Amino acid sequence: MDNLEINGLTVRPCNEGDIANVLELESIVLAHLEHPDLLRRNTEEMWHTCLLPPHVCLGTWAGDTLVALAVLYVPQEGDPEALAPLLQSVDTKGHTTAHFKICLVHPDWRGHHLQVALGKQLHIEAQQRGFDLLCATVSPHNAASIRSLQQLGYHADRTIQKYGLERIVFFHFN
Numbered sequence: 001m002d003n004l005e006i007n008g009l010t011v012r013p014c015n016e017g018d019i020a021n022v023l024e025l026e027s028i029v030l031a032h033l034e035h036p037d038l039l040r041r042n043t044e045e046m047w048h049t050c051l052l053p054p055h056v057c058l059g060t061w062a063g064d065t066l067v068a069l070a071v072l073y074v075p076q077e078g079d080p081e082a083l084a085p086l087l088q089s090v091d092t093k094g095h096t097t098a099h100f101k102i103c104l105v106h107p108d109w110r111g112h113h114l115q116v117a118l119g120k121q122l123h124i125e126a127q128q129r130g131f132d133l134l135c136a137t138v139s140p141h142n143a144a145s146i147r148s149l150q151q152l153g154y155h156a157d158r159t160i161q162k163y164g165l166e167r168i169v170f171f172h173f174n
């Protein structure tokens, strides 16, 4: 994938060499959450996974500073993270699924619809790789993320308990 520009920021896939920037952005975002239940810290192991193929972690950079990222996660056979088997309102048979797993925007850079912009790029990536059903989970209290997912064409399916927290499962036919 070629580098892109959004609002003067550079968008490019992150790789394992960017792990320190990813962990720093996660810590800053977590420290500024309106409510701690909105987002759970990923393990470092999960971040390493997200930074390796077949997953895609799109980073948005202001110079050397990572200001936003979004992850397309490809669940593997028997993956306990798989969301498609949880969907109740649609028939998932014959569809190939990936997840819009996480999006982080640095508090100083919120309000520019970066989640929607990065989501659109991940949808193109997903389409090129043959993923025609995308799933996501979000806290029912996460108004900004729900609004962004709706703008990206996601629909709410059901509410589940994940990591001991309430999460809405969303889907989008890509």
Ligand SMILES: CC(C)(COP(=O)(O)OP(=O)(O)OC[C@H]1O[C@@H](n2cnc3c(N)ncnc32)[C@H](O)[C@@H]1OP(=O)(O)O)[C@@H](O)C(=O)NCCC(=O)NCCS
Pocket: 029, 033, 038, 039, 101, 102, 103, 104, 105, 106, 109, 110, 111, 112, 113, 114, 115, 116, 138, 142, 143, 144, 145, 147, 148
């Ligand atoms: C969710 C997140 C990625 C969105 O960042 P963003 O792309 O900058 O989103 P914006 O700030 O542009 O907000 C998106 C929309 O939600 C609205 N919004 C933002 N905060 C809101 C709030 N507290 N209540 C209601 N609406 C809100 C914005 O007005 C905007 O709506 P609009 O399109 O009608 O203008 C960012 O808030 C974030 O990093 N949050 C913490 C991590 C997180 O929760 N990630 C998502 C789950 S993985």
